Amino acid sequence: MKICVLVKEVPDAAVEKRINSSTGRMDRSGEKNLNPYDTHAIEAAMQVREGGVVPVEEIVAVTMGPESAVRALHKAVSLGADRSVHLSDPAVAGSDVAATGYALAQTLQREKPDLVLLGQQSDDGECYTIGAVVAEHLGMPSLTQVIKMDVESDALRCERQAEYGYDTVQIKLPAVISVGDAINEPRYPSLKAIMGAKKKPLEAVTAGDVGIDAAKVGGDNSAAQWVAAKAPPAKAAGEIIEDEDTGETVEKIISWLDERKLI
């Protein structure tokens, strides 16, 4: 079995995210990191390999992003991927969700994976939908927010929480699965793996290399067009108490609740 894991480079959690008011796109300057949710997808791939129900020949990390996204791939490799593929092309910059999913599907197409894994959401985009777009283009069954995944030779038995409780779904391979962050506890990379990550094969591809129709990608060709941005309705800032003396803090909470007749 060959597993492809989709990973994304996102602004570090500590960086304040902003949008560029002239383009409506995210200002991507500042410290960046591998999307934390994607480490669960890599770990899930590792557990399939280690579970041994079916032999896993290869785990390939795949990303679409600017030059700097190489570091997210190195991180993915240090966490267990065998090699990586980087789709980087000015033509795909600014793509919306649908165009990004199409471009990623084209990139995956050449790899012919038996299983595509994704994270539950990107920390910056928060769409939780790339998996469904990719699956439709690849013509594969899919499920998102999966928190338990058992391999049964040619199928997966998946559990996830949906609107009415927990669902168990059987999915035939090949399939596209986005995993929820409760699926596992990602391991830490060893120092050796971190050092060795840069030596593992990393293939850079352009839109043309993977047969992406340039008319379907990029900011200008995306069907969902950003037209304006505005500030959310102002909300009165809440009161903040820094807990130094807990006895005093609790007194303040009690009187706050009491003033509002909540006790």
Place this chain on the structure above:
Amino acid sequence: MANILIYALHYEGAINKNSLGAVSEGAKLAAELGGEAHAILVGQGVDQSLAASLGNYDAKKVLVAEGPEGLAQPVVDAMGAAISGGGYSYALFGGGLLGFEIGAGLAARLGAGVAMEVTAVRAEGGELIAERPILGDSAISEIKYRSEVGIVIGRLNAFEIKESGAGDADVEQLSFELSPHATQATMVTRGEQRGADVDIEGADILVAGGRGLGKAEGFQLCEDLAGAFGNNAAVAATRAVVDAGWYPYAAQIGQTGKTVAPKLYLAAGISGAIQHKVGMQSSENIVAINKDSNAPIFEFSDLGIVGDLNKILPKLTEAVKAKKG
């Protein structure tokens, strides 16, 4: 014609509340665009009267398609078939999880633009503009569609339910074919309720616990505090701790849990992720205890306490007990 097709999720004989809101919203928008709102239900032997009842939320016509329930891809096929028949400019979904999967799959199928987490939609110059909060709700972007069909996926509780009492809608059977990949997934069990059947919707006071409680036993701190408040208080939870098996699913607030609006919502060790916020932001008073002063929950709390819940909760419980005497 500028018609809008709205997906109506149903389960055990009832239409999902977020779908009802989407039908009401779709009907309002379709009227502004000079078109009609049509709803679609996909399921096994869908009750015709349930389908027709969507007329009370101003659906003009309801399409009913026979297909597997609880899975997205069969619905993509059904909606794709309906839309290929012509006349639709937009497809609309209420908040939830399936709607995200169907809407995204449909966008890929049709080459359509999609906006998710939409909190408001308006008609302007014969087209729809969707408002989507981004970057942890610190800004709102406005999205227009350049594709023939635009796909709008609402945020949980974004669209108000309006029962107009217009009476039954026309129901039409839709036939469609399942695409090969849509036959590759099968529901084994649906809607399993994990953990005890607790009631959080009736409570005036909710003490909600999250991953910051550290372990399942940490919930004792929340239960003690709820106990001190008395009979009108209950304990609620986030998806993170429910998925971890620390607390029952019935107590979960948020996108795939309950929507609540108690007099007091007190969060302990909860970061305030958007998918949690959408289920509790209408609470009258919001108090949060979190050790991280940058936690998003402080952005929408009325009273925020930056500190360790393990120190604060036990003392708070004692103080509430003392106050109540």
